Amino acid sequence: MGNVCCKEEPVDLLSEVELSHFVLLRSVGKGAFGKVRVVQHKGTKKLYALKYINKDKCIQMKAMENIISERRLLEHINYNLIVNLRYAFQDDENLFMILDLMLGGDLRFHLDRSGHLPEKYVQFYAAEIASSLNYLHSKNIIHRPFRAKSNEELQRMIIHDTVDFPKEPKVSSDAIHFIRELLTRDIDKRIGVGELGFKRLKKHPWLQHTCWDILSSKTVGAPFIPDEKRSNFDPTHELEEVLLEDNPLKVKKRSPPREPSTDGMYPTTAIMKDKQLLEEKFIIYDYTKPEENQKRCSLPSLVTYSHKPKKKVENFFF
Template identity: 45%
Template sequence: MGALCCRPQPIDFDGEVNLFHFILSRCVGKGAFGKVRVVEHKQTHKLYALKYINKSKCVKMKAVANVIQERRLLEEIDHPFIVNLRYAFQDDENCFFVLDLMLGGDLRFHLERLGALGEDIVRFYLAQLSSALAFLHENHIMHRDIKPDNILLDERGNAHLTDFNIAVHFGERRLTGVAGSMAYMAPEILNKRGYSSQIDWWSLGVCAYELIFGRRPFRGRSNSDLTYSISKDPLKWPEDADKKCSRAGMQILKGLLERDTTKRYGCKPHGEGFQELKRHPWFKSIDWDTLESKEQTPPFIPDAKKANFDASHELEELLLEDNPLKAKARKANKDNMSAEMRQMEEQFTSYDFKKMQRRSYYPHNQHLVSTATVTSSGVTSSRPGTPANDLRVDGITIHGGNGHSMEISGNDLEAVRGEKVLDQNYS
């Protein structure tokens, strides 16, 4: 009799997705109020990244709106060079994002290990990320936190943009809230004169410069010094710049780091900026026709025999976690919830990419019903995606070190470290 009562309950894969559907594996990342670990879907045996956010910490850090916004934005995104959402659900303690798994690590990890990356490698990443940015901007989405930490490689070496925690929709009205990682912020954000999607191209330029030369183009010992440098300092090149980057490459960097947004590369309206970038001589070696189908061999392939992330996350999970993650049946009593908890309960809705069509919550994008077509056997994407045999990932931030993402107050912002700040007035 005892053996019968302890028999595990059968899993209802036809019902709403939940944590019981997954086998939990190693922890590979940690953020301000959540973690990332590898999981395997018990029915399909496919590997994903599970990003889970503690609700209580989320409320305490006043980030409820950001989590819900990220959840909604990810539902409408489906692109080969973005870490795409596959499932979303919640239990009494956590909100869960199940995302593409990237086992190649983030570019911060590789940058700190190698010191710098070759021009050919950076050109390939820029082509892929430019494609992703053009897609986002076409759908009225700006990322606002592009940096090496938020660029993840799959096991074959393709680059993917992740972490949409402070991404927003944009329209004709310019934004004024300060948000992002300060070292990668465009001057128009810091000058508080209003900004739009052009800021993403600036941030991409800072990333490219840092990846090629191993240092950022604008630096400062304090917030005010860094603000002045980003806003006023001329773009300077390292003494050995000509050994690391061609003249055409420097033209691209200079064009992306142009303070005048009417002249900045990528910024011309209606997608013309992206087309102009594609025509630049620096990208002559890129076959744009096959780029999104991932038919090209990336110039850098991560070492599959090594862990391309900070292994201390797994050790910390084993030794220090007082409430380890495990699947639990729901017990939530909505009558006793705070307003913030109720908001998450009602607005962080479930999503299953095999059963549901992607949609947009943004009025300007109501034409977008789906970027994937649901079939009887699953989903057939309308865009070329990551091949099915690829292991794919996610990340809050899969590394330790100088570029980690955090949600912090403006007064505590350590500008030189490039940490993330949520929408707020910056002092």
């Protein structure tokens, strides 16, 4: 008798984007309830970073609004110095975001490996971050640099805490002055605020040699160029995926959609309502199909909720 071989089912790459459109490669990172791995699109053969978030953990940690907001704001961002969203979709268990792949690893990995970065490296990355934040501000998106256990503690830190600089490694006086200017509590005097503030930031002595005009084009020589033959990620992420993961990521067919009840409402148990919220609000995104993305965003809500309406917030947070 001949051998029976498992054959991969054909994939319709013209259909709505889903996990089957990608080859799953190595794991490269993880967060509180999400993981990141490298994937390759089966059609274009292009490599991306796949961020996937378990729905149950997302609900358990009350992070649904944050995830939906992240997905929503990333759709409106397209900038060379920012990791841009390319696809978004979901299955029964996970939410997926396909992003630009950056092979250089994250800052924590490099700090763990080298201890600290030379100041000229920090100047380059500070300029890139400043340019990126300036772009985000132009889109009415703001980033919050503070963390605390409560809003009261957060407010106290912002208003009253002093800034202390370590004695080692030594930092230049220009760098210290630049950081203090960034942390000025009076927003009207803070460097980088608004277009005039950003012009002042670009002229600061610490960044005076930055090639601002071509920085975002990525044609400026970066202090660190990733070596494709060398890993810039923590290898334990891949080992954990292979050895410790109870439910490793794999392509799964979606369950058929639930039918609404006789009164037109979906089941109202808390978990089912939360999952239906993710189903409705974490909509499909495909950067190659802008007209379809726009059409999905304009669709009316299909689910009625009893939650009290919240005050409208104009700015996004991430």
